[in-house]
Every structure is written in C-alpha cells, then in structure tokens.
Amino acid sequence: MKKRKMFVFLTMLMYLFVLVGCSDGNDAKTVSTNNKKKTELVYASAKDINDMNPHLYGGSMPAQGMVYESLVENTEDGIKPLLAESWEISKDGKVYTFHLREDVKFHDGEPFNAEAVKKNIEAVQNNAEKHSWIKLSTKIESVNIVDAYTVELVLSEAYYPTLVELSMTRPYVFLSPKDFKNGGTKDGVNGFNGTGPYILTKHKTDEYATFKANENYWGGSPEIKKITSKVLPAGETTFLALQKGEVNFVFTDDRGADSLDVEAMNQLVDSGDYQLVRSEPMNTKMIVANSSKSDNPVSETAVREAIWHSIDRETISKDILNGTETVANTLFSPNVNYADVDLKKRGYDLEEAKEILEESGWAAKDGSDVRTKDGKKLAMKLYYDSNSSSQKTQAEFIQASVKEIGIQLEIIGEESTSIANRRSTGDYDLLFNQTWGLAYDPQSTISAFTSEASYLHTTSGIANSDELYKKIDEVMVSPDEKTRKSLYADILTIVHDEAVFIPISNGSVTVVAPKNLKGISFKQTQFELPFELMNFE
Amino acid sequence: MRLFENLIKDRLGTISLIVIVVTIVVGIFAPIFAPHDPEEVNMSLRYASSSWDYLLGNDHLGRCILSRIIYGIRPSVLWVLVALFISVLIGAVLGFLAGYFRGKVDATVMRICDTMLSFPGYVMALAVVGILGVGLENILIAFTLIKWAWFARIIRTSVMQFAEKEYVKFAKASGISDVKIIYKHMVPVTFSDIAVISSSSIGSMILQVSGFSFLGLGIQAPNAEWGMMLNEAREVMFTRPELMLAPGLAIIMVVSAFNFFSDALQVAIDPKLITSKNKLQEELTISKIKLQKRWQNNL
Numbered sequence: 001m002k003k004r005k006m007f008v009f010l011t012m013l014m015y016l017f018v019l020v021g022c023s024d025g026n027d028a029k030t031v032s033t034n035n036k037k038k039t040e041l042v043y044a045s046a047k048d049i050n051d052m053n054p055h056l057y058g059g060s061m062p063a064q065g066m067v068y069e070s071l072v073e074n075t076e077d078g079i080k081p082l083l084a085e086s087w088e089i090s091k092d093g094k095v096y097t098f099h100l101r102e103d104v105k106f107h108d109g110e111p112f113n114a115e116a117v118k119k120n121i122e123a124v125q126n127n128a129e130k131h132s133w134i135k136l137s138t139k140i141e142s143v144n145i146v147d148a149y150t151v152e153l154v155l156s157e158a159y160y161p162t163l164v165e166l167s168m169t170r171p172y173v174f175l176s177p178k179d180f181k182n183g184g185t186k187d188g189v190n191g192f193n194g195t196g197p198y199i200l201t202k203h204k205t206d207e208y209a210t211f212k213a214n215e216n217y218w219g220g221s222p223e224i225k226k227i228t229s230k231v232l233p234a235g236e237t238t239f240l241a242l243q244k245g246e247v248n249f250v251f252t253d254d255r256g257a258d259s260l261d262v263e264a265m266n267q268l269v270d271s272g273d274y275q276l277v278r279s280e281p282m283n284t285k286m287i288v289a290n291s292s293k294s295d296n297p298v299s300e301t302a303v304r305e306a307i308w309h310s311i312d313r314e315t316i317s318k319d320i321l322n323g324t325e326t327v328a329n330t331l332f333s334p335n336v337n338y339a340d341v342d343l344k345k346r347g348y349d350l351e352e353a354k355e356i357l358e359e360s361g362w363a364a365k366d367g368s369d370v371r372t373k374d375g376k377k378l379a380m381k382l383y384y385d386s387n388s389s390s391q392k393t394q395a396e397f398i399q400a401s402v403k404e405i406g407i408q409l410e411i412i413g414e415e416s417t418s419i420a421n422r423r424s425t426g427d428y429d430l431l432f433n434q435t436w437g438l439a440y441d442p443q444s445t446i447s448a449f450t451s452e453a454s455y456l457h458t459t460s461g462i463a464n465s466d467e468l469y470k471k472i473d474e475v476m477v478s479p480d481e482k483t484r485k486s487l488y489a490d491i492l493t494i495v496h497d498e499a500v501f502i503p504i505s506n507g508s509v510t511v512v513a514p515k516n517l518k519g520i521s522f523k524q525t526q527f528e529l530p531f532e533l534m535n536f537e
Numbered sequence: 538m539r540l541f542e543n544l545i546k547d548r549l550g551t552i553s554l555i556v557i558v559v560t561i562v563v564g565i566f567a568p569i570f571a572p573h574d575p576e577e578v579n580m581s582l583r584y585a586s587s588s589w590d591y592l593l594g595n596d597h598l599g600r601c602i603l604s605r606i607i608y609g610i611r612p613s614v615l616w617v618l619v620a621l622f623i624s625v626l627i628g629a630v631l632g633f634l635a636g637y638f639r640g641k642v643d644a645t646v647m648r649i650c651d652t653m654l655s656f657p658g659y660v661m662a663l664a665v666v667g668i669l670g671v672g673l674e675n676i677l678i679a680f681t682l683i684k685w686a687w688f689a690r691i692i693r694t695s696v697m698q699f700a701e702k703e704y705v706k707f708a709k710a711s712g713i714s715d716v717k718i719i720y721k722h723m724v725p726v727t728f729s730d731i732a733v734i735s736s737s738s739i740g741s742m743i744l745q746v747s748g749f750s751f752l753g754l755g756i757q758a759p760n761a762e763w764g765m766m767l768n769e770a771r772e773v774m775f776t777r778p779e780l781m782l783a784p785g786l787a788i789i790m791v792v793s794a795f796n797f798f799s800d801a802l803q804v805a806i807d808p809k810l811i812t813s814k815n816k817l818q819e820e821l822t823i824s825k826i827k828l829q830k831r832w833q834n835n836l
Contacts, residue, residue: 236774263776312580319580386753389772393597396758400578400598411758412671 038536039225041517043249044232044241046259046387047416049209052192052200054173055124055185061169061254063229065528066211067107068173068194071098071117071166074439074524079163083112083174083195093158093479100149104218106176107193114151118143119177120185121153127186133451134444135476136165136172158479161443168439169527197222197532206231223535234259234387242268242512251511254527255416256285256434257388258510262322265512275515279522281506283435284328287311287382287398289500290428291461297378298429299461302360303407304499307430308346309353310401317505320393324510328503331495336441338488343496353405364406371406379408383422383431386413391432394504426457434507439524446472446491462498543805550801556794561618564610571604576759584777593783597769602783605761609784612673612756613763614791617742620677620684625735627681628688633719635689636696646689653686662745666754673756676749680742688734695730699723729806736799740792747788763788 051058054068073082081087084098104112121143124131131137139159144152155162166172175185176193192200197219198211211227230247232238238259241247252258260268268274289304290296297303313327329346332339362371362378371378382398384391395411402409409430414422422428435445448454450469459465468491475487495501509526516537521530544550563570573591579599587594593602635646653661665679699705700723708718747764749755756762763784770780 235772239775261772261776263773267776315580319583396598397578397580399759400576403576413753 039223040228041224041226041249041513041531041534042228042230042247043251044238044247044259045229046232046234046253046257048206048231049203049229051188052203053185053189054175054194055120055127055171056130057170059170060229061527062251062529063200063209063211064173065169065196065523066198066227066531067192067196067200068170068175069196070168070173071100072163074164074167076524079167082167087163093160094155096153096155096162097146098151098153100151101218102149104195105216106174106178106195107199107214108176108178108191110176110178110193112174112195113148114145115148116174116177117151118145119180120174121172123180123183123185124171126184130186131171133448133454134165134168134171135159135447136162157477159477160479160484161476164439164443168444169525198227217532219532222532224531227531232259235261235389236264239264239268242274243271248514249512249517251529252507252509252526253387253416255385255420256283256507256526257385257416258390259387260512261389262324265510266322268512273515274512275517277511277513277520278324279509279526281326281333281508282437282522282526283441283507284331284333285325285432285434285504285507286328286331287430287502287504288423288433288455288458289430289502290426290457291459291498291500292426292457293429294461296380296429297362297373297376298380300360301462301498302356303362303378304502305346306353306356306405307398307402307407308499308502309349309356310405310407311398311502311504312348312401313504314348316394316397320390320397321505325505325507328506331492331501331503332435332442332445333506336438338485339442339492341489341492343493346499350401350405357405357407362406369403369406370408377408378406379410380429381410381412383412383414383419383428385416385419385432387416388432395432423455423457424453428457434526437524437526442488442492443476446488447476449495458500459495462494462500464494468494540805544801547801547804549797550805553794553798553801556790557798560610560614560791560794563607564615567608567611571601571607573601573604575600575604575608575761577601584773584780586779594779596766596780597773602766602780605766606763606783606787609761609763609766609787612750612760613747613788614743616673616677617680617739617746620680620746621735621739621742624681624684625688625731627685628690629692629731631685631689632692633696633723636693637700637715637719637723639697639700643693647693650686650690653683654690656683658683658745662749663754666749671754671757673746673750673760673762676746676755680746684738684742687738688731691734692727692731695727696723699726733799733803733806736795736802740795740799743788743792743795 045060047060049060049063052064052067053059054064069083071082071084072087073080083101083104085101087096087098089096098117100112100114100117106112106116110116121140125137125140128137136159139155139157141154141156144154146152174195175189176191179189179191179193181187181189195218197214197217199214201210201212203209208228208230211229213222213225215221232241232247234257238247238250242250250259265276269276287307289298289307291299293299313329317323317325317327330339330343334340357371357378362373364371382395384395386392392413399409399411419431422431423433435441449459450456450472459468462468471487471491475484475491478484478487507526509522509529511520511529513520514536517534518537519534521533523530544554577600579595582591582595582599583597585591585595585599591601591603593606596602596605631646635643661683662676662679665682666675669675669678705718705722708722746755747762747767750762750764751768753768756765758765766784767781770777770784773780
C-alpha cells in the first residue's frame with residue numbers, strides 16, 4: 001500500500017512539473033509579443049491560408065484580400081477606382097475600357113500594366129469551368145491592349161454586374177505574370193506576388209503564415225507592419241491564446257463561423273484589453289434545403305415550409321446569439337438591391353407547421369414521435385460547421401422544435417470544407433449556409449443558384465426550376481432597370497414560395513481586436529478586412 | 538456467501554457497491570427518477586443556475602442537467618456494461634476452448650488474439666467508426682471487437698492452471714464429456730478470475746466510451762451522454778466553468794466506484810490478500826495484478 005501512495009505522489013509531482021513547464025513557456029511568449037505589439041497583428045484562424053493562388057478557390061479569402069487587388073472596388077457608395085483610375089463603357093454595354101494606374105508594381109518588382117491585366121484575365125478564362133458561378137466569365141470575349149496602361153474588355157453581350165464582379169476578391173485579381181506556370185495559373189503558380197498592401201513572407205502549412213507590409217504600396221505603406229495568421233482550433237484554445245496575448249485579433253471567418261462564443265467575447269471586452277467591433281448586417285444566415293434529393297422528404301415543399309414555420313427566430317436571435325444578430329424572414333434583407341419584394345412572412349407557428357404536414361399526407365401514427373407517409377419516416381439530416389459553437393446550439397434548438405411537429409432531425413457537425421463539398425456534390429438534406437454579403441447579393445448569390453458548385457442542388461428540385469433558371473439568365477443581361485427589378489422580384493418569389501432557403505438571422509462580421517487598435521472598418525464583403533487602414537494609437 | 542461477507546467487511550468496497558447499484562437502478566428506471574424530460578428545450582432557462590425545480594441547473598438549451606445526467610447513465614454505464622458482457626462472453630468461450638483443448642485450437646485462437654492485440658485499441662475503434670459511421674452502437678461494436686481478445690487471453694491462462702489439475706484429469710479419465718467438465722469443474726473455479734478482470738476493465742471502458750463521445754464520435758445529439766455533456770460544457774469553459782462539474786464528477790464517481798469495487802472483489806475472493814502472514818504471497822500477487830492492469834491501461 002505504501003508503494004502505491006508513493007506512486008500516486010510521484011505522478012502528481014510529475015503533472016505539476018509539466019504544468020509549470022507549460023506556463024513558463026507561454027509567459028515568455030507573452031512578453032515578446034508585448035514588446036513589439038505596436039505594429040503587429042496576429043490573428044487566429046481555424047483554417048490554414050491554404051493555396052494562395054488567386055485564380056482558384058482553395059485559399060483563405062482574408063489573406064488573399066491582403067495580397068491581391070482588383071481593377072475596381074465595391075464600396076458603400078458604389079464602384080470606385082482601385083487599380084484602374086477610370087473607365088468608360090461603350091453605348092451598347094459590350095466594351096469596357098480601363099485606364100490603369102501607372103505607379104503600381106507587383107511585389108516582385110514587375111510593372112503592373114495592360115499586358116499583366118490581359119495575361120491575368122486570360123489565365124482566368126482558360127479555366128472557365130471553375131468560375132461558372134461568376135457569370136462574367138462566360139461573357140468575356142477578348143481582352144485587348146490599347147496602350148501600355150489602357151486595356152479593353154470586350155463582352156459577348158451587355159452584362160450589367162460586370163464592374164461588381166470585377167471588384168470581387170477572386171478571381172479577377174492580379175498576380176505577377178512571372179509567377180505563372182506554363183503561361184497560366186490553373187496548374188498552380190510559382191509565387192504569390194500581387195499588388196496589394198501586404199506581401200506573403202512565410203507560410204508553414206497548418207501552423208502560421210506571415211505577411212509584411214508592402215513598403216512600395218501605391219496607396220502608401222500600411223501602418224500595421226506585420227500580420228500573422230495563426231491556425232488555432234476555435235473555441236477555448238483561441239480564447240486562451242487571446243488572453244495570453246499569443247494572438248491579438250480574431251474575426252468571423254470566411255465561412256461565417258465565429259471562433260468564440262458571444263459570452264467569451266464579452267468577457268474579453270470586460271477585461272479591458274480588447275474591443276469588439278461589429279459590422280452592419282451583411283448577409284443572411286440560413287438553412288439550405290436540398291430540393292433535388294427526391295428520395296428524401298426534404299424534396300417536398302410542404303416539409304420545407306413546415307421547418308420554416310417551426311424555427312423560433314426570435315429566441316435564436318435573443319438567447320442563442322445574445323441579440324447580436326437580427327431576425328431574418330427572407331433570403332435577402334430588404335435593404336439589399338432589388339430585394340425589397342413583398343413576400344409572405346412565415347412566422348414561428350408550430351400549429352400551422354403541423355397543419356401543413358397533415359395536409360400533405362404526413363400523418364402521426366398514434367404513439368409514434370415521428371410522422372410517416374407511405375411507410376417512409378419524416379427524417380432528415382442537418383449539417384453544421386463544427387467550428388461554430390452558435391451553429392451547433394442553433395441546430396440542437398431546431399432539432400428540438402421540429403421534434404414537436406413530428407420531424408426527426410439528425411444533426412451532424414463537420415469541418416467547413418466538408419460542408420462546402422457536400423453543398424457542391426448534393427450529398428445533404430439540410431445544411432447551414434449564408435448568403436455571400438452585400439457585394440455579392442443579390443446578383444452573385446442568385447447566379448449561384450444555377451452553379452453546381454453552389455446552389456444547383458438546392459434549386460434544381462423545385463417544380464418550376466426551368467422557369468427560374470431562364471429568369472436568372474435573363475436578369476443578368478437585361479439592360480433595363482425596370483425589367484431587372486421585376487425579374488428579381490419573380491426569382492425571389494419563386495425561391496421563397498418553394499422555401500428552399502430557410503432564413504434564420506442577418507449575420508455580420510465580428511472583430512475582436514486590441515483596445516488601442518484604431519481604424520477598424522469593413523468592406524462590402526464579409527470575406528476580407530481592410531487591414532491596411534488599421535493602426536495602433 | 539463467504540464472498541459477500543468478505544465484501545461487507547471492506548467499507549470502501551461496500552460504498553462502491555452501493556454507488557454502482559444505485560447508479561444502475563437509477564439508470565434503468567431513468568424516467569421515474571428524472572425530474573424532467575432530458576430533451577425538453579426551454580430557452581428562457583438557458584444557463585440558469587440551480588433551483589428547486591432544476592437541482593443542477595440548466596444547460597445551453599435550458600435543458601435540465603440532472604435529468605440529462607440520469608438519462609446519461611444509460612449510454613455511459615449500462616450500454617458499456619452490455620458491451621463488456623458480450624466481449625467477456627466471447628473471450629470466455631474462446632478462452633475456455635483454447636485453454637482446455639490446447640493444441641491446434643489453442644494455437645489458432647491465440648494467433649487471432651495476437652493479431653487483434655497488435656493494433657492499438659483507439660486506432661481500431663477509430664477505424665471501425667470510420668467504416669460504420671459515428672454513433673454509440675458503432676463505438677460499442679468497436680470495443681467488443683477489440684476487447685474480447687484480451688479477455689480470451691487472460692481467461693485461457695486461468696483455465697490452463699486448472700486444466701492440468703488432478704481432479705480434471707481424473708474426470709477426463711472416467712469418461713465425463715468435455716462440455717460437462719468445463720461446466721462442472723472449470724467454470725466455477727475460473728469464475729472469480731473472470732469477475733475480477735472484467736470489473737477492473739469496466740472503469741477504463743467507461744472512460745474510453747465517454748472519451749469518444751466527447752470527441753463527437755459516440756452518441757449523437759440530442760441524447761444525453763456524460764462525455765458529450767462535458768464537450769458541450771467545454772465551449773463555455775471560461776465563462777461558466779460550473780457546467781463541467783456535474784458530468785465530470787459523475788464520471789469520476791462511477792469510474793472510481795468500479796475501480797474500488799474491483800479491488801475489494803479481488804480481496805474478497807482471495808482472502809490471502811488481507812492477512813499479513815503471507816506477506817510474500819501478497820506482494821507477488823499484487824505485482825502480478827499491477828502488471829495486468831498496466832498492460833490493460835496501455836491497451
């Protein structure tokens with residue numbers, strides 16, 4: 001017995017040493033970050049920055065946003081010049097002529113000129129099937145060099161969102177032609193030299209990536225000299241890292257998942273070292289239903305409507321999200337362009353949900369919790385991002401509500417990449433998703449209804465999908481504002497009536513940053529942040 | 538009866554036994570003991586602290602933590618017991634065959650055991666989950682598949698000790714059938730060994746099953762399970778640390794109860810262990826048991 005006690009004692013002693021050893025190491029780190037805090041940001045990200053090739057979709061968008069730039073910028077007040085100083089649009093809307101800035105150089109010293117623009121756009125066009133979600137890629141006929149700093153974009157037909165799509169984080173951004181592999185970018189690239197305010201200096205897969213300020217940036221060298229993207233699991237690890245000073249910045253990631261829960265964020269703010277900045281509502285968080293999965297009850301409009309009715313959005317917004325997000329009743333909030341359409345509101349009403357199910361033949365056999373029809377159970381699967389704590393809670397909450405109306409919902413948490421993969425292969429019943437943000441809504445999100453990589457599986461199972469697709473094609477090329485308005489109204493009414501996008505809340509981008517960081521602002525997209533405008537007091 | 542009397546003498550063993558029996562009874566009759574429906578969501582009580590209605594407070598969906606702990610006994614303890622029983626059963630059958638008949642049977646069974654034991658337990662469990670998908674039943678299947686080999690091996694050793702005894706040889710010589718010999722002469726003497734090894738491995742099995750549920754590979758929401766409750770509490774670990782207490786303590790209590798009980802059982806079965814006269818014998822047995830335990834923990 002004595003020996004046993006000794007053993008226990010020794011084990012405890014060992015634990016103690018290990019623990020002490022741990023905290024020592026971290027203390028040292030904290031000190032070092034404190035010393036050079038003034039010009040450095042370290043942000044936590046649940047995912048690696050991945051492949052930074054701007055003409056493909058594997059990379060992290062906030063990181064790509066720092067390194068690459070587009071011709072024009074989408075701001076609150078509309079399209080503004082960025083790499084193009086000015087532009088003209090021909091009367092028939094088919095030819096766009098851009099006058100480029102003459103003082104721009106790529107990170108490797110190559111000049112940014114008409115030739116670089118032509119090469120980049122052609123590199124994107126050579127990989128057209130990857131870019132089917134962005135309709136501009138199907139409209140570009142040729143890119144012509146007019147003179148060294150003037151470039152002409154010729155379209156096959158007038159396409160009104162051209163400038164908006166050129167302003168996006170990808171794919172129409174510019175990489176030094178020296179980095180091209182085999183004259184293109186689709187087989188990978190040799191380097192990541194863009195024109196943006198930050199230069200990628202070091203990347204260790206699944207550990208960290210560092211970016212340093214571009215001293216020769218045409219817009220002036222940014223004040224934050226170094227940015228590190230550190231891969232940390234979301235949740236308490238990130239929280240501890242923030243408390244210890246190992247990282248000092250977190251924000252909503254490009255798939256809409258907050259790495260901290262609301263209370264943890266508030267606790268950080270209360271500690272006095274951090275501030276919390278929230279953008280205006282930018283997107284709609286929603287559940288996407290796979291209408292094309294015909295062997296599953298989710299392909300029935302009535303079932304989707306019943307789910308819509310059984311979600312208590314008020315409680316989700318108030319209790320689960322602590323009032324940080326507002327209730328959403330439609331796919332796009334009315335302040336989005338063209339989205340101010342009068343649609344029937346489906347509120348939280350379990351009785352009505354039951355009635356709808358009853359009418360469509362889903363009957364609750366006596367004693368059983370789950371409704372059946374023709375021997376088939378009313379059972380579905382809902383996928384959520386396992387890195388987002390609020391999605392999991394919402395999923396559980398919804399699971400409990402739909403149980404009351406007789407739907408058996410299985411909830412499954414997965415990595416965001418796996419969820420994106422499910423969305424594009426159609427291997428899901430229901431999954432959490434979000435619209436793409438002010439710059440993309442409604443036109444890009446709506447054109448994504450027809451793209452296999454996005455929402456094709458969601459929309460293709462509805463009754464009048466052909467009509468829907470025809471209208472989407474029409475609206476993108478219609479030059480007349482009034483026709484566009486009515487077409488958009490039709491499109492939004494169709495998807496609303498079919499209830500394939502079940503809205504939950506209007507999400508925003510959240511930033512937790514050091515208290516003395518100034519100049520935190522947001523872009524029109526939820527996918528990137530203007531780090532170059534930030535500075536320490 | 539002697540066994541029982543011996544057990545009663547050991548106070549810690551008695552307490553452990555009471556804890557185990559109470560846990561099992563409460564688990565089986567969970568609907569009677571639980572004050573609320575464990576899956577009843579009530580958002581207005583989100584993270585409410587304990588009250589007379591909800592003795593242990595409420596979780597992130599306002600569900601009653603006490604009820605969830607009570608219902609959690611089923612997957613966390615009862616189903617683990619079932620899995621343990623099945624793997625002991627498989628292990629016992631094969632162990633008896635190998636230990637009693639020796640020869641080719643022994644060689645075949647033992648080589649299969651070697652193969653099974655050469656994989657790390659956790660990796661095997663993950664592989665099974667990877668093939669069959671997540672879920673409590675798959676975890677339990679995985680455990681049954683892994684553990685039987687270990688039981689088979691221990692039981693075979695124990696059977697072999699007795700298979701060479703004079704009275705067994707005598708029974709064989711007098712023409713009694715093998716089945717009868719095993720049933721009449723082997724099972725009773727080896728039963729105590731089986732009881733001790735299975736009770737000592739239940740603790741680690743409970744921990745492992747809870748561990749898998751903690752990782753999200755075990756039972757799926759909304760069912761209550763202690764490991765999963767810990768994982769849910771982990772998300773608010775720094776804002777509401779008290780949520781970790783209930784499931785954490787439940788696991789600690791049940792696992793320690795099983796471990797203390799297994800120690801007490803060992804002593805009760807072999808009273809030599811409590812007498813101080815046979816010091817040498819005690820040391821020897823204890824170190825043997827320790828060795829077994831360590832091996833098992835490494836598994």
